Amino acid sequence: MSKYSLKNGGLDWKRAERMVAGVDIGAVSSKAVILVDGQPYAFSQVLTRTPKESSLKVMNAVLAETGLTLENISYIVATGCGRGQVPFAHRKITEIACATAGAVHLWGPSVRTVLDAGGQSCRVIHCTERGRVTDFLWNDKCASGIGRSMETFAYLSKKEISEIGSISFQTETFPQLSDFCTVYAQSEALDLIRDNVPIEQVIAAFHQAMAKRISTLVGRLGLKKDFVIIGGLAKNQGIVNGIETFLKVSRLTTKTEWDPMLIVALGAALYADDFYKGVKSGVSTSNKDESIFSG
Amino acid sequence: MAGLDVGHVNTKSIIIRSEEILGFATVPSGLKAVSSAQEALKKALQASGVLSSELKMIGVTGFFRNMIQKQLNIKIAVPEEVAEAKGAVFLNRNSRTLISLGGNIQKALRYDQDGNLIDIIQNDKCADGLGIFYTSMAKAFGIDEHELSELALKSTKHLSVAIHCPASAESEAIDLICQGIDIPDVADAILRFIVERISAMCTTIPLEPEIVVAGGLAKSRALIKHLSLLLKHDLNVLSTPEYVGAIGAVISCGSEK
Numbered sequence: 001m002s003k004y005s006l007k008n009g010g011l012d013w014k015r016a017e018r019m020v021a022g023v024d025i026g027a028v029s030s031k032a033v034i035l036v037d038g039q040p041y042a043f044s045q046v047l048t049r050t051p052k053e054s055s056l057k058v059m060n061a062v063l064a065e066t067g068l069t070l071e072n073i074s075y076i077v078a079t080g081c082g083r084g085q086v087p088f089a090h091r092k093i094t095e096i097a098c099a100t101a102g103a104v105h106l107w108g109p110s111v112r113t114v115l116d117a118g119g120q121s122c123r124v125i126h127c128t129e130r131g132r133v134t135d136f137l138w139n140d141k142c143a144s145g146i147g148r149s150m151e152t153f154a155y156l157s158k159k160e161i162s163e164i165g166s167i168s169f170q171t172e173t174f175p176q177l178s179d180f181c182t183v184y185a186q187s188e189a190l191d192l193i194r195d196n197v198p199i200e201q202v203i204a205a206f207h208q209a210m211a212k213r214i215s216t217l218v219g220r221l222g223l224k225k226d227f228v229i230i231g232g233l234a235k236n237q238g239i240v241n242g243i244e245t246f247l248k249v250s251r252l253t254t255k256t257e258w259d260p261m262l263i264v265a266l267g268a269a270l271y272a273d274d275f276y277k278g279v280k281s282g283v284s285t286s287n288k289d290e291s292i293f294s295g
Numbered sequence: 296m297a298g299l300d301v302g303h304v305n306t307k308s309i310i311i312r313s314e315e316i317l318g319f320a321t322v323p324s325g326l327k328a329v330s331s332a333q334e335a336l337k338k339a340l341q342a343s344g345v346l347s348s349e350l351k352m353i354g355v356t357g358f359f360r361n362m363i364q365k366q367l368n369i370k371i372a373v374p375e376e377v378a379e380a381k382g383a384v385f386l387n388r389n390s391r392t393l394i395s396l397g398g399n400i401q402k403a404l405r406y407d408q409d410g411n412l413i414d415i416i417q418n419d420k421c422a423d424g425l426g427i428f429y430t431s432m433a434k435a436f437g438i439d440e441h442e443l444s445e446l447a448l449k450s451t452k453h454l455s456v457a458i459h460c461p462a463s464a465e466s467e468a469i470d471l472i473c474q475g476i477d478i479p480d481v482a483d484a485i486l487r488f489i490v491e492r493i494s495a496m497c498t499t500i501p502l503e504p505e506i507v508v509a510g511g512l513a514k515s516r517a518l519i520k521h522l523s524l525l526l527k528h529d530l531n532v533l534s535t536p537e538y539v540g541a542i543g544a545v546i547s548c549g550s551e552k
Contacts, residue, residue, distance in 0.1 A: 027469040028435070049437045051473055081473035120469050141457070144466035152431050156304065158325035182462045187423035190303050190399055194359055199326040 011036045013068060020075045020276050021062070022098065022268025023055055023089065025082030028119025028148060028232070030054040031265040032062040034073070038273050042066045043262055051082025059088065075276035077268040081120070093271050095264050096125055096136050102267030103228050104131030107252050112224035115214070115243070115251075116264065117233035119147035122214055124221045131267075137221040142181050143213050147232050149182050150239075153189065153206055157199065168207040168238035170200040177209040179216075185209045204238070211242025218247055228252050234260035296352050296548050297339065300375065300540035301332050301359040304398030304427060305511070308335035309541040310343040310350075314385075318343025319538050328359040329366045354378075354544035358400075371548050376404055376415050378543030383507050384410035385542055386533045391503040394493065394522075394530070395539070396510035398426035403497050410546070414500045421460055422492045426512055428461040432468060432485050436478055443482050444515035450483030452476075457488065464488045483517070490521040497526060507531045509539040 013019055016036045024031045026048060033043045044061035048054045055078070063069060070088060078089035079098040086092075099116045109129035116123045121144055125136040139146075154161045175192060178184035185206060192202045214233075229251050233239050244250055258266070300307040301324060309319040320338030324331050332355070340347055354371040355363045356378035364372035375395075383393040384406065393404045401422065405414040418425070433443040454471060457463035464485065471481045489512070506528050512518055513536035523530045533539055 025473070027473065047437065050478065051475060081470070082475075085473070085475045120466060141460070141463040141466050143462075145462055148431060148435070148465070152427060156323075156325070156427070158323060158327075181421075181460075183423055183460060184420060186427070187399060187420065190358075193326055193328070194362065196362060202326065 011039055011041055013041065013066065013072070018273060018276055018280075019068065019073050020269055020272035021059070021073050021077075022265045022270070022272055023059060023076060023078045023086055024095065024098070024265035024268055025051045025055055025078065025080040025086060026095075026118055026264075027081050027121065029261065030058040030080070030082070031262050032058045033262060033265040033269040034062055034066065034068070035269045035273050040266065043265065045259075045261065048082065051085035052087060055082070055086040055088075075272045075279070077272040077275070079264060079268040090272070091275060093268060096123060097133055098264045098267030098271065099123065099230060100125050100127035100133055100267070101131040101270050102263035102265075103127075103230060104129070105266065105270055106258060106263065107226070107228050110226045111228055111252070113218070113227045115218055115227070115229045116231045117147065117214060117229060117239070118231040120145055122146060122217060122231075122233075124218050126221065126224060135221060137217060139217055143217065145182060146210050146213065149186055150210070150233070150236065153186065153203075156190070157203065159203075162235075164203055165207070165236035165238035167200050168204040169241075171198070171204050174201040174204040174208065177205050179209040179212040182210075182213070207236075207238035208242055211239050212246055214239070215243050215246035218243070223247055223249060225249065226252050230260045230263040232261050296354070296545045297336060297350050298541035298544035298548075299332050299336060299353060299355040299357070299363065299369075300378070300538070300544060301328050301355065301357040301363050302397055302540070303358050303400065305537070306331040306335040306357070307538050307541045308332075308339035309538050309545065310339050310345055311542065311545045316535070316542070317345060319535065319541070321537065324359065328362055332359075332363045332367065352548040354548040356540050356544040356547075371544070373544060373547040375540050376402065376412060378540045378547055379509065380404050380406040380412050380543065381410040381546040382539035382541070382543030383509060383533060384408070385546055386535070386539065387505065387507050387531060390505045390507040390531070392506040393539070394497065394506065394508045396426065396493065396508065396512035398430075398511065399424050401425055401493055401496060403500055403502070405500055405503055410543070416496055416500045418492065418496050422496070424461055425489050425492060426510070428465060429485070429489060429512060432465065435469070436482070440511075440515070444486065444517045446479040447482035447486045447517035448520070449479040452480040452483075454480050454484040455487070456484045458491060486515065486517050487521050490518055490525055493522060494525040502526065502528055504528065505531060507533050509533045509536040511537045
């Protein structure tokens, strides 16, 4: 279903020194990225059911694409809320540290604020030019599940999740919804439909409310430039534009073809690569899992 | 005669001749309630083998009733509370209280032997969308609503998710899954959360027996089991529980004559 992968044809793993992987078990979807000698080689993505089963599924999917087996992969870092349930992981690192590592790798050392807007939760993270975390803020419960509520909203309005973001641009005027509680916002959006408010206005209103909710979170930690957005909601142009307008900032846009949902898995793979280099050169890295402020 | 119940989430249609249910159909309401209503009606007519020209009268109820009444030029539109009480008495003559579990709105109704409303209570806004929440949790686990309910019956642990808010409950349920808790135990926690919200609502009106339950969530055996325990009352699930409003809309047509 929502599973795809891409092989980097320019690399030959048979001659490679290091093959490592990052696995990101999120609340809604699970992703895996394989690096060959530090270069992205393949990735895959599946929907999360239970973390353990999904970690095996996403790993098998990425391996199947490359002809590699699990034994070929020297080091695997697990991240995401289900990272504790990945049976083949050598080490666990929080998605907060992986998000900034992946973002700085892709966008460069100017990145200072990363907004990771996922299916279940949103995180704002400050980082150094080397991608180390200096501060972060997690969404409070009242704003959890914004990504998933977008899916529910798309389902209720019989639209595709990929199209509702652009539908929100079809109107300039729209009513206000509660922008604190996702439950209220959804219920009020349904009320609007009864009152014969045009569909594109309802969709725009819902996007605006959710964008404002996320922007409040960013505002609380403070916005330092450069700013990037990753996670599934980064693919929703309606949300992204809303956030940029509220925060009066432009995010750095992706220069690469990376799917914003894969950045955390990429960060995990980069950590795996670093750790494996350490193991090979005999430098002992501490085996402490769960380091947020790594470095 | 035909009844239409155009709700937040689903549009239900039923075809009744005198007191006999001939056929019914459900389609998602979507954002175009009018075309959903037309589609539901068409499907219900097909299911019952009745031609639309044979329809004597149509009654409409539900959240979108006024929009539908105006645009489809339907004579009778009744509030869903009125329709559901009538429908509940039609399906169970001895019932006096209906707990109606919809996609977005939950309510409890008390009525007399003719289905005339006496008392009513609706969920507070913080508990909106319990039905939608239930469906979305089933989807998150990659199963359907029926499976979620059946799995919950297999739970051996007694876990809890938030007691007040569906958004928090969802977040906590996902946390449990991420910790590697088995789906049956999480499903059970989700259902008990929904049940606690419903029973909290039911404490404010007297529950006069027989108590019947309707709406899509009524089809969950696990939910009914927990709700019955918590309310300390026997509960009967109406047959065709999601059509009680549509049936009531038809009956309201009859009483207009």
